[in-house]
Amino acid sequence: xxxxxxxxxxxxxxxxxxxxxxxxxxxxxxxxxxxxxxxxxxxxxxxxxxxxxxxxxxxxxxxxxxxxxxxxxxxxxxxxxxxxxxxxxxxxxxxxxxxxxxxxxxxxxxxxxxxxxxxxxxxxxxxxxxxxxxxxxxxxxxxxxxxxxxxxxxxxxxxxxxxxxxxxxxxxxxxxxxxxxxxxxxxxxxxxxxxxxxxxxxxxxxxxxxxxxxxxxxxxxxxxxxxxxxxxxxxxxxxxxxxxxxxxxxxxxxxxxxxxxxxxxxxxxxxxxxxxxxxxxxxxxxxxxxxxxxxxxxxxxxxxxxxxxxxxxxxxxxxxxxxxxxxxxxxxxxxxxxxxxxxxxxxxxxxxxxxxxxxxxxxxxxxxxxxxxxxxxxxxxxxxxxxxxxx
Numbered sequence: 070x071x072x073x074x075x076x077x078x079x080x081x082x083x084x085x086x087x088x089x090x091x092x093x094x095x096x097x098x099x100x101x102x103x104x105x106x107x108x109x110x111x112x113x114x115x116x117x118x119x120x121x122x123x124x125x126x127x128x129x130x131x132x133x134x135x136x137x138x139x140x141x142x143x144x145x146x147x148x149x150x151x152x153x154x155x156x157x158x159x160x161x162x163x164x165x166x167x168x169x170x171x172x173x174x175x176x177x178x179x180x181x182x183x184x185x186x187x188x189x190x191x192x193x194x195x196x197x198x199x200x201x202x203x204x205x206x207x208x209x210x211x212x213x214x215x216x217x218x219x220x221x222x223x224x225x226x227x228x229x230x231x232x233x234x235x236x237x238x239x240x241x242x243x244x245x246x247x248x249x250x251x252x253x254x255x256x257x258x259x260x261x262x263x264x265x266x267x268x269x270x271x272x273x274x275x276x277x278x279x280x281x282x283x284x285x286x287x288x289x290x291x292x293x294x295x296x297x298x299x300x301x302x303x304x305x306x307x308x309x310x311x312x313x314x315x316x317x318x319x320x321x322x323x324x325x326x327x328x329x330x331x332x333x334x335x336x337x338x339x340x341x342x343x344x345x346x347x348x349x350x351x352x353x354x355x356x357x358x359x360x361x362x363x364x365x366x367x368x369x370x371x372x373x374x375x376x377x378x379x380x381x382x383x384x385x386x387x388x389x390x391x392x393x394x395x396x397x398x399x400x401x402x403x404x405x406x407x408x409x410x411x412x413x414x415x416x417x418x419x420x421x422x423x424x425x426x427x428x429x430x431x432x433x434x435x436x437x438x439x440x441x442x443x444x445x446x447x448x449x450x451x452x453x454x455x456x457x458x459x460x
Contacts, residue, residue, distance in 0.1 A: 084161035092414035179206035185215030193271035215413035233395035237328035302336030318439035
């Protein structure tokens with residue numbers, strides 16, 4: 070197995086022919102350093118060549134960008150990709166269905182790995198199956214490098230840095246957006262809703278073996294629907310992977326203090342909108358339990374497609390945080406453009422660039438963005454147009 074610094078590619082984008090994969094490749098074409106050696110990977114060479122032709126319009130030098138044929142059903146092809154790269158980006162989801170073979174290949178090869186999953190069961194199962202292998206090989210397996218969960222994970226890190234050190238901290242995050250979910254996100258969410266028992270089983274098994282911080286306490290807790298006295302929004306608890314990722318970052322970093330608590334919400338300007346959203350989530354969860362209904366819903370929302378560039382340009386997101394500790398309160402905000410596509414591609418690409426080129430903490434295994442890249446990724450995203458501000 071080649072050492073990382075002798076491998077052919079710094080970064081490989083796996084799934085480059087999909088909608089988000091292509092956006093990620095376009096971002097790298099525009100922003101990767103000139104000496105970055107990168108490649109595209111996918112199962113259809115003709116489609117890869119078409120993506121490369123589009124990239125060559127951005128930068129003519131990319132007309133010779135390497136193309137790698139690989140498929141999640143072909144372990145040898147995935148091993149070849151992993152062993153050729155220092156970092157692999159994958160946009161091939163839903164990850165519960167398609168993700169594990171590439172995680173396994175990267176863990177075995179000592180190759181850093183980033184994805185944009187928001188599926189808690191997948192993240193926990195990958196920890197159970199491949200964390201120790203990655204620890205031994207030196208691979209960093211970094212899930213949730215898109216809208217799930219970078220704005221929340223790094224937003225909390227940014228907020229922690231504004232508060233006193235070595236005191237108990239309480240932070241709540243409130244997300245708002247006007248963008249539609251991507252087809253891939255919809256498929257992932259609906260499939261995860263249908264797997265409640267499996268989700269709980271994976272979480273329970275992980276809890277049995279995962280080390281806890283010594284002499285410190287970290288919690289992610291669900292709150293109650295209410296009106297936020299500081300932000301003025303109606304709050305609804307948000308059942309996403311983000312609070313768990315924040316909790317794991319807090320466990321890995323001593324600078325989150327001796328007693329850390331995080332709670333996570335969706336924010337609405339009016340109570341009817343908040344109530345309607347809650348009813349919608351409950352209805353979607355109920356529909357996911359009925360296989361024929363679930364199948365019809367999945368057929369109606371295709372994967373691999375997305376809105377036009379014009380529509381994406383009008384979309385936005387914010388995550389606002391209220392942090393308290395040591396008798397002080399601080400309000401911060403993370404804000405950006407279209408969260409489901411453009412900003413997710415940016416976050417995913419910058420995560421890979423950060424792993425490939427920045428002087429990050431020495432660690433391996435399954436790790437979070439705040440633990441593995443922290444301030445370096447925060448700086449990269451700030452420079453790329455995602456704002457982190459104190460209000």
